[in-house]
Amino acid sequence: MIWRMAWRNLWRNRRRTSLTIAAVGLGLAVLILMVSFIEGMVEMMVDQVARSSFGHVQIHHPDYLEKKATGLVLRDASSVAAILEKHPGVEAFSQRLILSGSIRSSTSSSVKIVKVIAVDPEMEGKFSALSEKLVEGGFVVPPQEALQPDAPLRYRERKGILMGRRLAQQLRVEIGSKVRVDCAGFHGGTTAAAFYVTGIIDTGSESFDSQMVMVELQGLQALTGAGNSVHEIAVMADSHKNLDQLATEIQQKVDALGHERLGEVLPWYKVAPDISQMIDMTRSMTSFLYGLMMIIMSAGILTTMFMVVLERKREFGVQLALGVRSRQLFAGLLAESLFIALLACVAGLVVGAAGVAWLVEYGIDLSWLLGGFEFRGLYVESVYRGSNSPGVFYEPAIVVFLGTLFFAFWPALRVARMGALDGLASGSGT
Amino acid sequence: MKSDAEVSSMSHVVERADSPIVETRGLFRLYGETQQVRALAGVDLVVMPGEFAAVAGPSGSGKTTLFNLIGGLDQPTSGEVIVGGRSLGGMKRHELSRLRLERIGFVFQAYNLIPVLTAWENVEYPLILRKLPASQRRQKTAEVLTAVGLGDMMHRFPNQLSGGQQQRVAIARALVTEPVIVLADEPTANLDSETGRALLDLMKQLNLEKGLTFLFSTHDPMVMAAAGRLIRLKDGKIDSDTAQR
Numbered sequence: 001m002i003w004r005m006a007w008r009n010l011w012r013n014r015r016r017t018s019l020t021i022a023a024v025g026l027g028l029a030v031l032i033l034m035v036s037f038i039e040g041m042v043e044m045m046v047d048q049v050a051r052s053s054f055g056h057v058q059i060h061h062p063d064y065l066e067k068k069a070t071g072l073v074l075r076d077a078s079s080v081a082a083i084l085e086k087h088p089g090v091e092a093f094s095q096r097l098i099l100s101g102s103i104r105s106s107t108s109s110s111v112k113i114v115k116v117i118a119v120d121p122e123m124e125g126k127f128s129a130l131s132e133k134l135v136e137g138g139f140v141v142p143p144q145e146a147l148q149p150d151a152p153l154r155y156r157e158r159k160g161i162l163m164g165r166r167l168a169q170q171l172r173v174e175i176g177s178k179v180r181v182d183c184a185g186f187h188g189g190t191t192a193a194a195f196y197v198t199g200i201i202d203t204g205s206e207s208f209d210s211q212m213v214m215v216e217l218q219g220l221q222a223l224t225g226a227g228n229s230v231h232e233i234a235v236m237a238d239s240h241k242n243l244d245q246l247a248t249e250i251q252q253k254v255d256a257l258g259h260e261r262l263g264e265v266l267p268w269y270k271v272a273p274d275i276s277q278m279i280d281m282t283r284s285m286t287s288f289l290y291g292l293m294m295i296i297m298s299a300g301i302l303t304t305m306f307m308v309v310l311e312r313k314r315e316f317g318v319q320l321a322l323g324v325r326s327r328q329l330f331a332g333l334l335a336e337s338l339f340i341a342l343l344a345c346v347a348g349l350v351v352g353a354a355g356v357a358w359l360v361e362y363g364i365d366l367s368w369l370l371g372g373f374e375f376r377g378l379y380v381e382s383v384y385r386g387s388n389s390p391g392v393f394y395e396p397a398i399v400v401f402l403g404t405l406f407f408a409f410w411p412a413l414r415v416a417r418m419g420a421l422d423g424l425a426s427g428s429g430t
Numbered sequence: 431m432k433s434d435a436e437v438s439s440m441s442h443v444v445e446r447a448d449s450p451i452v453e454t455r456g457l458f459r460l461y462g463e464t465q466q467v468r469a470l471a472g473v474d475l476v477v478m479p480g481e482f483a484a485v486a487g488p489s490g491s492g493k494t495t496l497f498n499l500i501g502g503l504d505q506p507t508s509g510e511v512i513v514g515g516r517s518l519g520g521m522k523r524h525e526l527s528r529l530r531l532e533r534i535g536f537v538f539q540a541y542n543l544i545p546v547l548t549a550w551e552n553v554e555y556p557l558i559l560r561k562l563p564a565s566q567r568r569q570k571t572a573e574v575l576t577a578v579g580l581g582d583m584m585h586r587f588p589n590q591l592s593g594g595q596q597q598r599v600a601i602a603r604a605l606v607t608e609p610v611i612v613l614a615d616e617p618t619a620n621l622d623s624e625t626g627r628a629l630l631d632l633m634k635q636l637n638l639e640k641g642l643t644f645l646f647s648t649h650d651p652m653v654m655a656a657a658g659r660l661i662r663l664k665d666g667k668i669d670s671d672t673a674q675r
Contacts, residue, residue, distance in 0.1 A: 315545075325524055326527075420503045
């Protein structure tokens with residue numbers, strides 16, 4: 001009977017109930033959209049982190065991250081690579097030799113300081129988003145003339161280099177142009193070599209496009225005397241969850257190779273805690289939104305339920321006089337707010353889901369406002385897509401559902417404390 | 431503190447014909463911060479089983495206050511109310527609720543039906559609160575609705591019934607729990623004289639046929655004339671208490 005009465009009472013004032021449900025439902029839909037947007041942004045940042053240069057997990061010499069010295073390399077990189085090839089949960093990995101150097105061209109007087117990253121193009125291409133940013137040429141490929149079997153040896157030994165469009169403009173070079181790269185060698189002194197521009201990328205990140213070049217790994221290893229050593233192995237996992245566990249598992253296998261602490265395996269958020277903090281900060285906006293929603297919702301629910309209490313005061317008095325217990329009146333009012341919460345959640349989820357579907361499909365292009373978002377050499381897209389992970393829906397729905405019940409508690413408590421005479425003496429009622 | 435079961439068991443205490451259904455002793459009810467407004471000023475009253483008694487008096491004479499105290503809706507400033515052999519003074523809120531649900535039937539001047547329930551559901555409601563099995567509820571509800579002449583209107587909502595019909599539903603609701611007394615506060619005041627007369631006849635008939643005890647307040651001469659006993663209140667005291675034919 002409590003449920004039947006609550007349902008019918010709900011529709012005594014159809015307009016008010018509909019407006020309350022619409023307001024709470026709309027609030028939930030907006031909340032879902034905002035949480036989806038934020039979560040989508042976070043997922044995109046994590047994805048960008050993984051796909052740009054970080055991967056999900058990185059392996060370095062134990063002191064490399066702190067000192068960044070050229071000599072702090074992973075000396076048995078091929079054994080580590082063999083571990084990674086067989087390890088479950090590893091989708092791809094890329095070995096990198098990272099050197100500081102300078103670059104110059106014959107067409108420009110300027111010399112630019114760059115980070116020279118040597119990669120295996122095939123491995124790097126498996127997860128790096130950089131290959132998608134190519135605007136000319138290929139991704140770390142040799143010059144055309146080096147691929148001709150009948151070409152003279154000096155042509156066949158030519159090496160390709162990939163650079164950002166901005167750097168290419170500064171050096172006044174284009175595809176096919178020759179550049180000279182000087183970088184630190186492994187046995188003292190510097191190594192100088194000529195490269196031919198075979199690829200130009202445009203990531204939208206100023207620092208990335210003007211301060212980084214990529215060359216083929218084996219070529220640079222041979223030039224610098226690095227042997228088969230690398231500075232970094234970036235690992236792409238099949239999921240961005242449980243990375244601590246993945247790192248620990250790989251670490252155990254690396255340690256078992258027998259070398260004295262050959263390399264240190266860390267998830268990306270320990271390699272770059274500042275990026276991780278920024279992502280956490282972005283995520284914390286969700287809590288702020290939940291709080292804001294609570295305040296907005298409290299106004300709607302409290303107003304509605306107190307109006308109900310005032311309007312039906314005499315009716316509650318009559319029920320108390322008939323022998324209805326206070327707790328039964330309390331339960332009745334909570335049942336009404338439960339219906340409001342359920343209906344509002346259904347409405348909010350339907351509208352929110354439609355909005356999220358649009359947000360996932362088309363996203364919001366904020367390039368006119370922000371341009372590409374760059375952080376610590378990390379380029380983040382300017383088209384923001386929502387996330388449609390289950391949490392985007394059920395977390396806001398739970399918050400709104402429980403919030404609605406919570407804010408109905410106070411008016412319901414007032415009814416429960418009311419005496420029969422208080423109600424009977426009031427002018428309102430039937 | 432008495433449990434619900436103990437309160438419920440009171441029903442076995444009272445039904446002796448020589449025991450009062452209601453008894454008030456030295457009942458005072460004062461209002462205001464300095465308690466200078468005396469709604470009741472020493473009312474001693476005994477209502478015996480099967481009585482059809484009217485409490486009359488001008489506005490402010492204390493009729494409603496007396497009914498509220500007998501019904502356990504209010505607490506006296508001093509004095510004692512005994513219903514069914516048990517003093518209400520020591521009862522907790524939930525015990526009073528239980529007493530009203532099981533032993534007292536209320537009929538209000540303004541009908542006060544629950545608007546979202548049909549006539550049938552309004553009458554069945556107290557039985558649901560008493561957790562009676564559905565079959566018993568159906569039987570009792572049909573019985574009382576037929577007794578008050580509303581057998582064919584049981585599925586109408588209050589706003590689909592006339593004032594007289596609504597008051598009949600209210601009487602059916604008061605009767606369905608088989609209370610020891612029905613307290614009716616000016617039950618005919620909102621009705622035209624013809625409907626009021628019909629309702630009074632119905633109450634009288636239930637009193638005669640079922641032996642139900644009625645205590646109702648009124649200032650309608652027709653209702654006063656129909657009462658078997660007329661208690662006149664004046665300034666919070668019983669001015670006269672006379673048996674009528």
